[in-house]
Amino acid sequence: QKEVEQNSGPLSVPEGAIASLNCTYSDRGSQSFFWYRQYSGKSPELIMSIYSNGDKEDGRFTAQLNKASQYVSLLIRDSQPSDSATYLCAVNMVGDSNYQLIWGAGTKLIIKP
Amino acid sequence: DGGITQSPKYLFRKEGQNVTLSCEQNLNHDAMYWYRQDPGQGLRLIYYSQIVNDFQKGDIAEGYSVSREKKESFPLTVTSAQKNPTAFYLCASSILTSGGPTDTQYFGPGTRLTVL
Numbered sequence: 001q002k003e004v005e006q007n008s009g010p011l012s013v014p015e016g017a018i019a020s021l022n023c024t025y026s027d028r029g030s031q032s033f034f035w036y037r038q039y040s041g042k043s044p045e046l047i048m049s050i051y052s053n054g055d056k057e058d059g060r061f062t063a064q065l066n067k068a069s070q071y072v073s074l075l076i077r078d079s080q081p082s083d084s085a086t087y088l089c090a091v092n093m094v095g096d097s098n099y100q101l102i103w104g105a106g107t108k109l110i111i112k113p
Numbered sequence: 114d115g116g117i118t119q120s121p122k123y124l125f126r127k128e129g130q131n132v133t134l135s136c137e138q139n140l141n142h143d144a145m146y147w148y149r150q151d152p153g154q155g156l157r158l159i160y161y162s163q164i165v166n167d168f169q170k171g172d173i174a175e176g177y178s179v180s181r182e183k184k185e186s187f188p189l190t191v192t193s194a195q196k197n198p199t200a201f202y203l204c205a206s207s208i209l210t211s212g213g214p215t216d217t218q219y220f221g222p223g224t225r226l227t228v229l
Contacts, residue, residue, distance in 0.1 A: 032215035043220040088155070088156070100161070101218065105155045
């Protein structure tokens with residue numbers, strides 16, 4: 001069973017602090033990983049993609065990938081109330097079509113002013 | 114403006130009816146996808162298409178049908194055979210690459226379908 005696991009939350013973080021979101025996946029050898037943000041009632045929008053082990057930074061966001069431990073994380077620095085949303089992790093699993101993603105159920109993040 | 118449009122935003126269906134959800138993109142993407150999202154669950158793939166006049170079933174295709182007559186358009190029909198169709202339906206598209214890492218999928222605004 002191919003799975004992507006996320007803590008459903010809610011994760012409550014004070015404004016200005018670092019929010020840390022985690023995602024684990026079942027298939028060792030998976031190559032492509034994505035973080036999307038979804039506001040309530042809206043569609044997902046891409047935050048970041050990551051394909052290699054290590055960190056990838058984009059503004060206040062950092063994605064961290066550890067293929068040996070099969071997890072991918074998203075760090076949000078200087079959290080703002082506008083960061084309050086559900087964050088979805090998606091993974092392209094080994095053996096699947098290059099276009100198929102397995103999605104986690106998402107972590108709800110609340111930034112408290 | 115390049116993007117993906119979906120219509121209608123809200124749709125109500127009576128039991129036994131077929132309904133069609135529209136998805137149009139002007140991003141010149143070859144690949145298009147339909148997902149279903151239920152509360153507390155991840156997105157589940159219904160159908161995807163990599164090229165005009167060709168499409169493949171995803172994980173939950175039963176009770177749904179699609180067509181891909183034009184590159185820009187990928188409509189989804191929810192048939193009366195789909196017993197629990199109330200959900201948020203999302204259309205996405207991506208470029209087409211052979212080999213290499215998976216490309217980013219971009220989403221339309223979604224259609225919320227409710228069965229009365």
